[in-house]
Amino acid sequence: MSTAAGHEHHWEWSWAPTAVVIGTFLLVPLGFSAYFVYEDTMLTILFTGLGTPILLAGIARWVHEGLTQKPLVAGLAATALPIFIVSEIFIFLGLFTAYWTMRLSQGGNWPPEGTPELNLLIPVIMTFFLVGSSITYHVAEMKDEAGDMAGFRKWLIITLILGTIFLGLTVYEYQHLLHIGFGPSANAFSTAFYTITGFHASHVLVGLGSFLAVLIPAFKGRSNHTLTASVGVYWHFVDVVWFFVASQIYFW
Amino acid sequence: MSAAQSSWKEWVFTTDHKRIGVMYLVGSLAAFAVAGTMALLIRIEQSQLGPNLVGDAFTGGDTYNTWLYFHGAAMILAFLIPGLTGYFANYFIPLMIGANDVAFPRINAFSVWLFFVAIVLALAGFVIPDTPDIMWTGYPPYSVMTSANTSFYVFTVHLLGFSSILGAVNFLVTVVYMRAPGMGWNQLNVFVWTTVAAFVIQLIFIPVLAAAVTMLLFDKYLGTHFFDPAAGGDVLLYQNLFWFYSHPAVYVIFLPAMGVLFEVIAGMAKNRIFNYKACVYGGVWGITLLAGEVWVHHLYVAGMPDWIRVGQMVSTLLISVPVGLMVMSMWGTLYRGAITYNTAMLYAGSCLFLVLIGGLTGIPLAMTSMTVHLSETAFVHAHFHYVMAIFATFAIFSGVYYWFPKISGRMPNEKMGKLGFLINFVGVNVTFWPLFIIGIQGMPRRYWDYQMFPQFEGYHQIAFYGAVIVAVGMAITILNWLFSAIGGEKAPENPWNSASLEWTHCPSPPGPGNFPKDVELTADWTPYNYDKR
Amino acid sequence: MKGRLSALTGIAIALMATGAVASEGGLPNPAADWDVLWNKVLWDLVVIGAIFGIAALIMLFKYRATSPDQVGRGPKLSRAQALAWALIPATIFMADDFFMAAKGWTLWNTYRTVPENAMEVKVTGSMWNWEFEYENGIISTYDVDSKEGSGLVVPVGTPVVLRMESIDVIHSFGMATYRVKEDVMPGRITYIWFNPVEAKESWVTCVEFCGTRHSYMYAPVKAVPPAQYEAWVKKMESEA
Ligand code: HEA
Ligand code: HEA
């Protein structure tokens, strides 16, 4: 199992992982605690203000290195991602288990009192956009494989727009529900509703971020098939999960 | 870039699996030292009736609870798991399978940094005014109602969990795709198998814990109602999700610990593994398969429906079958061996007895009706300290001594090593035997004062002396590592004459890229073929 | 305490010899049964532990290397031998597991089957206090700081079933003397029963972590002769 790297005589290093971790650390645990636990605006601004640029710099550096350096064994990322997705499936299962437990223990009394009529048209439209974006991403991937950079960028942008609309609809729906006073703390249904749809939406956000990480180098004419394929697998997964979210939360 | 100019970056920002491994070792030992210090405070507090260190009887409990919280959480999540699946896996799996590095070196660096910031966050818990006090189990509704900061607990779990999941992905891909040409599945070191199984467990079960603590966070800070029965939530939901991970987690500790012991014992007895296939396919994978169906044994007294308690009693008891197969193989590996005793082997040898005491005392706990009395008493403490604080910890020590020449290029000081072992071994037994006795008599867990049971004071005192002895032994051991790493005698390439790849094919310590020449293996090679050399 | 443990076991074994484990009223006594089973399990484990422990000890001594370049000569197993060395121990271990599971299950049924004549007491746990409400409306408590209150008072010879609930966090009702405990939770009612066969004062301790004063959430459990119990009830009623 020899590669060029095998017999090199220097130690490999990269500051990208460290930056991503420290950025994330400032942004999420410290940012969350400053805002929700200590309700301190100055601290929140400090942590998020420091964390965001560090995180972005780390990601940019990491993507750059990923596109310019040879891995020890090429193509393994496309195998690793499905393994990671096993983990993701179980986290969704954990959340759904909570939802099923709460729901089934309530007997016929579901949704509990105080739950407004949900507009079922919204999830239908959202499904439409998300499935569409999976298809357009697939087209983009084919363009990438064929070496058609312009086509790759075009379809990538279309995918990005479709995904953004999906997320926009979530925001729209949340705003409406919050406006009529149906927040996360309203009742058992709102608890599950916001947690599960919100968790899915966070995956959409990560997906959109990874589209950007593919798109920005693509403008410089650079792409990496393994990276493109991995982002695709992740996005299709996010798409498939949505069917469960929609069927369990909206239509059951 | 000259070597001198970038040397610190080559450590701090390293993506090399060996250096990352060493970073894991340092981090996990640091966690051990701090959590061990908490244990000493706990033992001092309990050594006599009434308030001792903590101030008064009304609020003193809070102080004690923060120590115990940190002790439990850090020992399991920041010492044992990162020590075994961070240090040992990182350093030795690529060497044992003949790979130049792991599949994703940067993700590996990402994992170790997540681990570091998690420790920083956990320690930060002591400088904030509202130190977490919810125990490592974090059961709601208490963890939601307490005025202490639950969010640091949740995020520590998130960071460590994410770190482990990425580690799992990394190593599973590495072992499947990066083995040296010619290395078949039955030629893997037992340690590689146990670690692969541990990572499979991590991959599947950690996410469920992550989901559980996230719900805790939302319940406390966003006002959701997952665990609030008054609003349609379920109080026991958290416990089920928590133990759905945290029982399998004990095998994330147990399996690699056994793996390390197999390496040490086979290496020091210069013998083949007895019944390798039964050990791997029956033992390791049997445990992995059963691990997910026994979590209710932590909820025997929690008001679960009877049919679940009975069903999981049977599956819990059945764990002794695959564990028994591993035990058979370990014992058989001694049979007609040629054992050389050094510090590593002393620790390994003592583990043979510790696994019996720790494992067998799990059996009455597994029986629903026995647990009705034993649950939540010091008996449980004694059981799990025997498996974790002694068995698994000694397995780690054994491995550290065994591979010490490999990672440092120097020999550990055997005199100090053996002295440390002796003191540790006496100390832990003096500390934890009394807990079995008072446990059977009903000494409750997580009690810093025990007014109603003054008759236990003497036992607590003995345990306190034991803990002091352990502290001395631990200090000797850790200092021995420090001094030996700096000034120890230079080690030969393969001081124990081991047949395993990490000793035979690369220098000590290995340089960048690990192997001076590409590794290629024949069909009859195994890491244990002593009688064929 | 240790003496009492073995004394209890002795009594139980004697009762076993007469054909049934029963107290005076012909009722099962889970606490005594627990001790009997504990002895059995302990023997089982000691035997297993001794076999493996002694085997390890012998081999660790016997197979020391005599020269530095000596190597192990452990025999390699044929396919049939390997299979036998896996299946036979596995079968033996499994048999022992099923034996213990069956024993454990039987006792479990005793623990969960409340006798019909049981007296019912409602238990409410709160941070950090136990409250006992009797069928006739008496409410009894105990204050750990002033040591006032009588806690749980029960007449000897009558099985007692506790229906338990918490008003805040999870607690657990543990009586070491009666070898029984169960969690006390908000939003659901759990139960345990015990059989006070002799006059004795013991403790109930809270054994689920519940915060600052978890260690002080205890109360006396007094099993008293029926006459004394009646007197206590009278007194409580008149005070109320
Ligand atoms: C590394 C850690 C580790 C390991 C390996 C184990 C191993 C086992 N544990 Fe333990 N356990 C813990 C760590 C561990 N445990 C912890 C941390 C807790 C407390 C958590 C908390 O509440 O904070 C706990 C608590 C705990 C409980 C809950 C107690 C309670 O709270 O009421 C139970 C109940 O079933 C249990 C059972 C077992 C069993 C059956 C095994 C088995 O795997 C043991 C199997 C081994 C053997 C049996 C010995 C070797 C086998 C043979 C020699 C073959 C022949 C044997 C037979 C036929 C019996 N453990
Ligand atoms: C890996 C796991 C692990 C380890 C190793 C230990 C180690 C020890 N534990 Fe731990 N313990 C747990 C896991 C562990 N424990 C868990 C999970 C709980 C349950 C928590 C809960 O209920 O929620 C628990 C609970 C627990 C209790 C119960 C308290 C209570 O319920 O009220 C007690 C009491 O005696 C105790 C004692 C000890 C002692 C004396 C040691 C000793 O062996 C410690 C020895 C170590 C040291 C003394 C440190 C040595 C280091 C140095 C001296 C540093 C020198 C440094 C340099 C030179 C750089 N532990």
Ligand code: CUA
């Ligand atoms: Cu109530 Cu502990």
Ligand SMILES: [Cu+2]
């Ligand atoms: Cu368990």
